[in-house]
Amino acid sequence: MSRLNKPSVISHITEAREELQAIEGYLSSNKDYSEIELQIGLEHAYHHLNFAWNTRRATDKKIKNMSDAEWNQYGKFPKDIELLKLPLVRKKENK
Secondary structure, rough: OOOOOOOHHHHHHHHHHHHHHHHHHHOOOOOOOOOHHHHHHHHHHHHHHHHHHHHHOOOOHHOOOOOOOHHHHHHHOOOOOOOOOOOOOOOOOOO
């Protein structure tokens, strides 16, 4: 198994964090911030998080020379990560 490409992962996590901080700043400042701007910002953050995971073992040369198809694939939500899910039936708490 290849080693993690830590510089690349760090770079993408940094980009995602900066985008999320920018979104938080816009929303906190009460400036006009449209739903489409939110969508674009979140897509940008997701892109970098997806890239961080999907290219975690790729060499710098592979990343630098990736095809458009590979770029599109690396930007997708990883298939090898399952999101946390709640059970379909939950018991209601008694108050």
